[in-house]
Amino acid sequence: MPRYDSIQSRLETVRPPRVRLTYDVQVGDAIEHKELPFVVGVLGDFSGADGGTAAERPRLKDRRFVPVDVDNFDEVLRGIAPSLRLRVADRLSAQVGGPGGELGVELRFERLEDFRPESVVRQVEPLRRLLEARTRLADLRNKMAGNERLEELLVHALREPATLVAIGHDAPAASE
Structure with missing residues (x-):
């Protein structure tokens, strides 16, 4: 196992600490300024998993501290694997005449x-589809900006009922 220097000594070479705890010590006639390290320890089960009963979890004295910093935060988070499983009201289906009810969500x-927010939306299927549709509409809007020929074609398609019906029949095949 590699030997690690304290985080305080490594941080001093990179940047000065944000929190400095000092105290004065009188040694003989001189006063010395001593600095205390600022260390925060957080204990808890952050994975979101049930973890079974208290007897099945590791005892507190058997758990080890995991140093977390800006460089290894994602790695530590991946190791913990936090997740959230819940049921929410399905307002999307209800708005389009669907049954509504509840929607199971696992993040x-x-x-x-x-x-x-956009990463959370990508994990919920109905929201992901709405985000994709929004992206396609934004792309279409950007293509139309300054493109008179495309604008004429779209106006023509919207005025012709037969064209709209043909587009409607092709749409499910295009989205699959």
Whole structure:
């Protein structure tokens, strides 16, 4: 097992610490300034898993500290594998005349970026489909900007009922 220097000594070479705890010690007639290291320890089961009964989990004294910093945060998060499983009201189906009800959602987090809203949306299937449709519409809008020929074709397609019916028949095949 490799020997690690304390995090405080490594940080001093990289950047000064944000929290500095000092105290003054009187040694003879002189006063010395001593600095205490600032270390935070957090205990807890963060995986989101049930982990069984308290007897099945490792005892507190058998657990080890895991040093976490900006360089290994994603690795530590991947090792913990936090997840969230819940049921939410299905407002998307209800808005389009569907049955509504509840939607089962399971979110997994392996990197810090997985907590961003767009990453969460990609993990929920109905929301992912809406995000893809939004992206396609934004792409179409960007293509139409300054493209008069494409705009004319779209206006023509929207005015012709036969063209709309043909597009409607082709749409399910295109989305598969």
